[in-house]
Amino acid sequence: MNKRALMLLLPALILSGIVFLLPFLWLFVTSFRVQGEGSLLMAEGFSAANYARLVSDSYFAEVFFRTMWMSAAATVISLVIALPMARQIAVSAGRAKGLLLALILVPLVSGALLPTLGMLHLLGPLGVINSILKDFGLTTKSVKFLGTVPGVIIGLVQAFLPLMLLPLVNALSRLPKDVEAAAETLGAPTHIVWRRVILPLVAPGIIAGSVLVFCASLTSFVTPQILGQGKIATFGTMAYQQASLVLDWPFASAVAVVMLAILALGLAVGSLALKLLARRPA
Amino acid sequence: MLKKLTTALLACAIGLPAAGAFAADDYSGHTLVVGVWGGDIERLLRENVADPIEEETGASVEFVLGGTGDRMARIYAEKDNPTMDVAFLNMYEAPQALSDGIVSSPDPESGMYKAIWDGMNNGCYAMSLVGLGIAYNKNIVPEAPEWSDMWDPEYSGMIAVAQYPGSEGDGLIGIAARLAGADEHDPDVAFEKLQGLKPIAMTYTNLDEIFAMMDAGEVAMAPMISGYVLSALKEHPDIGFSFPSDPGPVLVRDMLCLVKDSPEPELAKMFAEKALGVENQTDYAEQIFFGPTNSMVELSEEASADVIDTPEEVESLVQLDWPYVIEQRSDWTQRWNKELLEQ
Numbered sequence: 001m002n003k004r005a006l007m008l009l010l011p012a013l014i015l016s017g018i019v020f021l022l023p024f025l026w027l028f029v030t031s032f033r034v035q036g037e038g039s040l041l042m043a044e045g046f047s048a049a050n051y052a053r054l055v056s057d058s059y060f061a062e063v064f065f066r067t068m069w070m071s072a073a074a075t076v077i078s079l080v081i082a083l084p085m086a087r088q089i090a091v092s093a094g095r096a097k098g099l100l101l102a103l104i105l106v107p108l109v110s111g112a113l114l115p116t117l118g119m120l121h122l123l124g125p126l127g128v129i130n131s132i133l134k135d136f137g138l139t140t141k142s143v144k145f146l147g148t149v150p151g152v153i154i155g156l157v158q159a160f161l162p163l164m165l166l167p168l169v170n171a172l173s174r175l176p177k178d179v180e181a182a183a184e185t186l187g188a189p190t191h192i193v194w195r196r197v198i199l200p201l202v203a204p205g206i207i208a209g210s211v212l213v214f215c216a217s218l219t220s221f222v223t224p225q226i227l228g229q230g231k232i233a234t235f236g237t238m239a240y241q242q243a244s245l246v247l248d249w250p251f252a253s254a255v256a257v258v259m260l261a262i263l264a265l266g267l268a269v270g271s272l273a274l275k276l277l278a279r280r281p282a
Numbered sequence: 283m284l285k286k287l288t289t290a291l292l293a294c295a296i297g298l299p300a301a302g303a304f305a306a307d308d309y310s311g312h313t314l315v316v317g318v319w320g321g322d323i324e325r326l327l328r329e330n331v332a333d334p335i336e337e338e339t340g341a342s343v344e345f346v347l348g349g350t351g352d353r354m355a356r357i358y359a360e361k362d363n364p365t366m367d368v369a370f371l372n373m374y375e376a377p378q379a380l381s382d383g384i385v386s387s388p389d390p391e392s393g394m395y396k397a398i399w400d401g402m403n404n405g406c407y408a409m410s411l412v413g414l415g416i417a418y419n420k421n422i423v424p425e426a427p428e429w430s431d432m433w434d435p436e437y438s439g440m441i442a443v444a445q446y447p448g449s450e451g452d453g454l455i456g457i458a459a460r461l462a463g464a465d466e467h468d469p470d471v472a473f474e475k476l477q478g479l480k481p482i483a484m485t486y487t488n489l490d491e492i493f494a495m496m497d498a499g500e501v502a503m504a505p506m507i508s509g510y511v512l513s514a515l516k517e518h519p520d521i522g523f524s525f526p527s528d529p530g531p532v533l534v535r536d537m538l539c540l541v542k543d544s545p546e547p548e549l550a551k552m553f554a555e556k557a558l559g560v561e562n563q564t565d566y567a568e569q570i571f572f573g574p575t576n577s578m579v580e581l582s583e584e585a586s587a588d589v590i591d592t593p594e595e596v597e598s599l600v601q602l603d604w605p606y607v608i609e610q611r612s613d614w615t616q617r618w619n620k621e622l623l624e625q
Contacts, residue, residue: 038609040358041382059620125498142500147484230445230485233625244351245447246615247358 024260031253040247050254060238067234068262070149070224071217074156078164078213079206081157086168086205087198090175101169108162112222119155120146120226147229155227156217163216164209171205172198203277211270215263235259309341314549317356317369320347322513322570330562331553341549350375357384357541364541367550372449373535374604376405385539394558398575399593406539407558410509410566411573411590413531413599414453416524417506419496426524429457432503433478440502442484442492446618447611453532454505455614456602460529466602469610469617476622485623493518507534512571512588533590533599536572567591 031050036043054060089100107115122128125142133139145151175198183193199206221236228237235255243252314335318324324345332343346353346366353369360366361384371379379385388395388403395403402408416427422440423431432441444450452466459465459472466472483501486492489510495501497520508531511523525531538557540550556562563574567581573590574581581591590596607614619625 039382040354040378041361057616059616059625063625125495125500142498225487229491230487231482231623231625233619233623241445241615241619244349244355245445246612247351247354248612249355251612 027253028257030250031257033250035248035250042250050251051258053251054254054258063233063235063238064258066149066232067218067236070153070156070234071214073153074160074217075164075210075214077153077157078161079210082161082164082168082209086165086172089165089169090172104162104165104169107159112159112220115159116155116223116226119158119223123151123154123227146227147231149232152224152228152232152234155223156220159220159223160213160216163212167205167208167212168202171202175201204274207270207273207277211266215266218266219259219263307339309339309546309549312339312341312546312549314341314343314368314546314553315346315366315544316343316553317346317348317353317366319349319370323370323572326562326565326569327557330559330565331556334556335549335552339549339552341546343549343553354379358382364544366541367544367546368553369539369541370409371406371537371539373404373408373537374449374452374608376537376539377605378405378608379539380405384542386542394555397578398558399577399596401593402535402575402596404537406537407554408575409536409538409558410563411575411596412507412509412534412536412571413525413590414450414457414505414534415508415511415531416503416526417492417496417511418503418522418524419499419501420520420522422499422502423522426522427503428524428526428528430461430528432505433461433475437502439481440483440500441479442486442495442501442504443479443482443622444505445485445487447615449532449534450505450507451618452602452604452607452614453534453600456532456600456607457505457529460600466607469614473617473621480622480624482623489514493521496521508590509570509572513569529600531599533596533601535575 030042032046032048033042034047034049035041089097089104092100120127123145124130125144125146127145129145130139130142133143145154179197179201180193183197188196219236220234221240224232224234225237225240228234230237233241235258239252239255239259242248242255246252316327316332318327324347328343328345332345335341336343346356350370350372353366353371354375357364357366357369357379361382369379369385371385376385380387385406388405388407390396390403394407398408416429416432418427423437431437443454455469455472455476456466458475459468462471462475464471484492484495486495486504492501492504492506493514496504497518506523508523508525511521515521515523538554540547540554544550558576560576560579563576563579564581566572567574567579567589568585571588573595579591581589590599
C-alpha cells in the first residue's frame with residue numbers, strides 16, 4: 001500500500017479504531033472480569049468464569065441453538081421471497097426500477113424499531129391479520145403470533161428482507177438477458193432455466209444476501225424483544241437482560257463476545273464461499 | 283472628602299456580602315442532570331421542581347428519561363467522573379449503590395431527611411410508596427382478585443408478568459413462596475409454586491402493551507405496581523386493580539439518590555428538597571397515586587384511600603428481604619427464564 005492510499009484510509013482507520021476496535025477490546029477484557037461479592041462493581045483480577053458459565057449451563061446452549069436456527073430460517077424464507085421479487089425488479093426498466101428500489105430501501109433506513117412496532121399491530125390479537133382471519137370465519141379466537149417463534153421469524157424476515165433483495169437485484173441486473181433466452185430457445189422449461197442458468201449465475205448475490213440476513217438476525221435485539229414479548233430468548237435479548245436488568249456487565253460482555261465471534265465466523269464462511277465460487281471454471 | 287470615602291467604604295462593606303450572596307445563588311450556565319422515569323412523574327417533577335429551580339437560580343434542569351437499569355448502568359460507568367447529579371432508583375438498588383460508593387449517604391441532619399417517616403431513608407431519600415397488587419380484566423374476573431385467584435385453572439394461560447428482573451417479578455416470587463407456606467428465602471418452593479401459572483400469556487414491558495392485551499381479553503390478570511395502574515385506569519374502564527389481603531400487597535418504594543461527587547451538588551440538594559417537599563408529594567399522591575413519604579403531607583380522605591401514606595399501612599404490607607433478593611437476582615433470572623417462561 002502506498003503512502004497516498006494510507007493517507008486516504010487514515011480517517012476511516014482512526015474512526016474504526018475509536019468507535020469499534022477500542023470498545024471491542026474493552027468488551028473482551030471485561031468479559032474476563034467478575035463482579036465483587038455483594039457488589040455490582042468489578043473485582044480485581046481476571047477469570048474465565050463467565051465463559052465457563054456459558055458452556056456449563058444447558059440454558060445458554062438452548063438459547064444459542066434457538067438463535068442459530070431462527071436466523072437460518074429467516075435467511076431461507078427471505079431468500080425464497082426475495083428471489084422472484086428481485087427478478088421482477090431487475091427486469092423492470094427506468095422509473096419503475098428506481099421506485100421499487102426506493103421502496104426496498106425505506107424499511108432499511110427507517111431503523112428497526114418503527115417497522116417492528118408496525119408488525120406488533122399487524123400480528124397482534126386485534127391486529128390486521130387476526131381481523132381478516134376472523135372476518136373470513138377462519139378462526140373465532142385470535143391466532144397467537146406475538147410471543148411465539150414463528151412470530152419472531154416473521155418479524156426478522158420483514159426487517160431484513162432488503163438485505164437479501166439488494167445483492168440479488170444487483171446480481172440479477174448484471175445477468176445477460178440473452179443467456180436466459182438462449183436456454184429457452186434450446187427447450188429448457190422455466191424451472192430448469194432457474195435451476196441451471198439463473199441460480200448458478202446469481203450465486204454470489206445469494207451468498208452475500210444470506211450472510212447479511214443471517215448475521216443481522218443473529219444479533220437482532222429489537223425484533224425478538226418486542227415481537228417475542230419476553231418469551232423468546234435469543235442471544236441479543238439475553239445480553240440485554242444481563243446488562244440492563246441483572247446489571248452483570250462482565251457476563252453480558254462474555255455473551256456479546258461469543259455473539260461477535262459467531263458473527264465473524266459467519267462472515268468468514270460467506271467470504272470463503274464467494275472465493276470458491278470465483279475460482280470455479282466457467 | 284473623608285465623609286465621601288467613609289460612605290463609599292460603608293457601601294462596599296454592606297454591598298460586598300450581598301453581592302457574594304447573589305453570586306452564590308446565580309447558577310446561570312449550570313445544568314443539573316436528573317435521571318428519572320418519563321410520563322406523569324417527569325411532568326410533575328418538571329412543574330413542581332425543575333421549573334421553580336430554573337426560575338430561582340438561572341440554571342437549567344435536564345431530565346434523562348429511562349428505566350432504573352439505564353440509570354444504574356450510567357452512574358456506575360461514570361463512577362470516577364459522574365455527569366448525572368440526581369438519580370431515581372428502586373428501593374433495592376439504592377442500598378447497593380450506596381455500599382458501592384456511587385451515591386451519597388442521606389444526611390440525617392437535613393430537614394428533608396427529618397421530614398420523611400422514620401426508617402425509610404434506606405440508602406437514599408425515600409421518594410414515594412406504592413404496592414404490588416393485581417390488575418385484572420373486570421369482564422373475565424368478576425370480583426377483585428386475591429393472589430391465589432391467579433392460580434385458578436379457569437384463568438390458565440391468561441396471566442401476564444413483567445419482564446424479569448424487576449420489582450414485580452421479585453414481588454411475585456415472594457408472594458408465591460408465602461402462598462406455599464414459605465418466604466423468598468426458600469426459592470425452590472417459590473419457583474415450584476410459580477409453575478402453576480404456566481403458560482404465561484405474555485411478558486410485558488410497558489402499560490400500553492399489557493392494557494391492550496387485557497382489553498382484548500387475552501390477559502385476565504397481571505401483578506402490577508399500584509401508582510402507574512391506578513392513574514391509567516380512567517382510560518380503561520374494563521380494567522380494575524386489586525390490593526389483595528392474603529397476603530397483602532408487596533411494598534415498593536422509589537428512592538431519590540444524590541450521585542456522589544456529582545458536578546452540581548448544591549443544585550442537586552435543592553432539587554431533592556423540592557421533590558421531597560409537601561407540594562410535590564401531595565401532587566404525587568393526588569394525581570398519580572404514589573404515596574407520600576413526607577410525614578407533613580396531609581391528604582384528603584378520598585386521596586388517602588387510594589395510596590399508601592402512613593407507616594402503619596407500610597407495616598401491613600409484605601416486605602421482602604431485598605438485600606437477599608438482590609444477591610439471588612442472577613440465579614433467579616435464569617430460573618425465571620427456564621422454569622416460568624420455558625425459554
